[in-house]
Amino acid sequence: MRSAYSIVSLIAALLAFAAGTSRAYPVAAVLGAVAVGCAVWGLVLVSRKTHSGRGLAIWGLIIGGFMLLAGLGGVTSAAPEAATAAPATATTATASPATRAWTLPAQNPLPPAAPIVVQAKKFGDEYEANQIAAEHKWAGQFVQFTAPVGNINSSGVSFTDVTSSFSFTQISCRVKDETQLIPLAKGKPATVRGVVGEDQLMGVISINDCEVVG
Known part of the structure; x- marks a missing residue:
């Protein structure tokens, strides 16, 4: 038994x-x-x-x-990220308008108007072959790809079929507007674009500020 x-x-x-x-x-x-x-x-x-x-x-x-x-x-x-973020918020709230102009953190530059169109499996294969090299190449890049939807939740949408051979590697997209997730369906292809995160954890390629465009 x-x-x-x-x-x-x-x-x-x-x-x-x-x-x-x-x-x-x-x-x-x-x-x-x-x-x-x-x-x-x-x-x-x-x-x-x-x-x-x-x-x-x-x-x-x-x-x-x-x-x-x-x-x-x-x-x-x-935990350290949450602890370091709180003092910065408090400082901004209590500072005068003139002081805030000097103390606001530098904003990340806006991504280019046109994203880099990549093939999802070739993109995933690069991370599967050498994560460090792929992070150096793609971190901060504004990309767009199409792949079958693997999962949909309040955080965004993930894609699991993103490598040429079987692996646990997946792409996780955090969307700016969750209403864009309503038309999506698991297993159906979707086209998204966003900014590639700097560090990947547990085989998950993070894409931030995602938009569903098709």
């Missing part, structure tokens, strides 16, 4: 991966911990030869452990 712990471990690991790609790091860490715990019990039962499901437990342990570490890392990195 297949171990229920092994099955729950893999399910929790996959849910943790989905939470991580949506940047819900605390949820990813909790689900990763659940996956690891269930995987350990599943392997114990398999070792006693009372249940099967060794493969499911191993995958749950690998993915769950990875997502546990990645989730904890995401929570840790997000």
Whole structure:
């Protein structure tokens, strides 16, 4: 009989991966911990030869452990950013108009009027082959691509079929106007454009300030 712990471990690991790609790091860490715990019990039962499901437990342990570490890392990195952002906001609010003119942070330059049109799979293959080189090449670039929709949520839209061979690499687009997501459907192609983020986490290529254009 297949171990229920092994099955729950893999399910929790996959849910943790989905939470991580949506940047819900605390949820990813909790689900990763659940996956690891269930995987350990599943392997114990398999070792006693009372249940099967060794493969499911191993995958749950690998993915769950990875997502546990990645989730904890995401929570840790997000905390300093929130802490440093608060004083800047308070300073701007209390300063006089003349002072604010000198203390406002420099704004990022506007992207060029025409985006760089890229093929989604070639774009994804570059990150799959060498993430560091791809980040140096594409970070801050205004790009446009078309790909089948993988997932739609309040944060935006993600695309999973973005490499020539099977991988967990995906493109995650944070839209400026979520009403643009209403016409989209999972599995249907969509054309978006936005600014490529500087750092990629857990195989997710981030595109910021996205617009759905087709």
